[in-house]
Amino acid sequence: RTTDKKLGEISTYPFFFSLQGGVDNEVSLSAYITIALLEIPLPVTHSVVRNALFCLEMAANEEENHVYTKALMAYAFALAGKEEKRKALLASLEKEAVKKDGSVHWQRPGKEPEADLPHYRYRAPSAEVEMTAYVLLAHLTTQPAPSQEELSFASLIAKWISAQQNPNGGFSSTQVSASL
Numbered sequence: 271r272t273t274d275k276k277l278g279e280i281s282t283y284p285f286f287f288s289l290q291g292g293v294d295n296e297v298s299l300s301a302y303i304t305i306a307l308l309e310i311p312l313p314v315t316h317s318v319v320r321n322a323l324f325c326l327e328m329a330a331n332e333e334e335n336h337v338y339t340k341a342l343m344a345y346a347f348a349l350a351g352k353e354e355k356r357k358a359l360l361a362s363l364e365k366e367a368v369k370k371d372g373s374v375h376w377q378r379p380g381k382e383p384e385a386d387l388p389h390y391r392y393r394a395p396s397a398e399v400e401m402t403a404y405v406l407l408a409h410l411t412t413q414p415a416p417s418q419e420e421l422s423f424a425s426l427i428a429k430w431i432s433a434q435q436n437p438n439g440g441f442s443s444t445q446v447s448a449s450l
Contacts, residue, residue: 297329301342308349323350330355337366337376341401344408356408363405373430374423375402396442399434402427 304322312319326343329335335343344359367374377398394402409424410416416424435441 295336295339297326297335298339298342300325300329301339301346304346305342305349308346314350319350323347323352327352327355330359337363337379338397338401341376341404341408345404345411348408348411351413353412356412360405360408369426372426373433374426375430376405393434393436393442399431399441402431406431 300322304319304326307316307319307322308314314320314323323346326346329339330343330347340359340363344356344363347353347355347359363376366376368377375394375398377394406424406427409420409427412420
């Protein structure tokens with residue numbers, strides 16, 4: 271069920287927030303749906319897509335966006351060909367990136383540091399793998415093709431994501447596997 275709360279904003283009722291990385295807001299849901307519509311592909315001129323993008327553009331100007339929401343919006347803007355918004359969000363996300371062991375990823379704000387135990391291989395929660403995957407998609411989905419600098423940075427992200435795979439080659443959840 272969708273309703274027009276603000277132009278292009280999609281109502282969250284009823285929706286399971288555990289399916290969106292624990293972020294419980296209309297902006298994240300609007301970004302999810304916008305991504306799905308653009309991947310169909312519906313044109314950016316379609317009224318539903320145009321209104322949803324308008325909602326996301328307004329939200330992108332807010333300072334208090336969750337890192338997960340920024341990752342979703344960056345990918346939505348990449349799909350829509352809105353390079354300026356994509357680049358601005360990626361620049362903001364880069365400031366929040368965790369750069370460690372020659373790789374790059376994103377984590378939820380306020381997360382406890384991972385345990386550094388011998389014989390223990392830490393795997394990130396699925397929401398962190400998923401949001402990092404959306405940032406990777408935002409880096410690689412650009413017209414014209416990504417720059418060499420973006421590809422180099424994207425390889426650091428891909429390195430971290432691949433390290434999160436379980437021994438069978440999958441990830442911690444089917445949701446993550448589907449987003450990749």
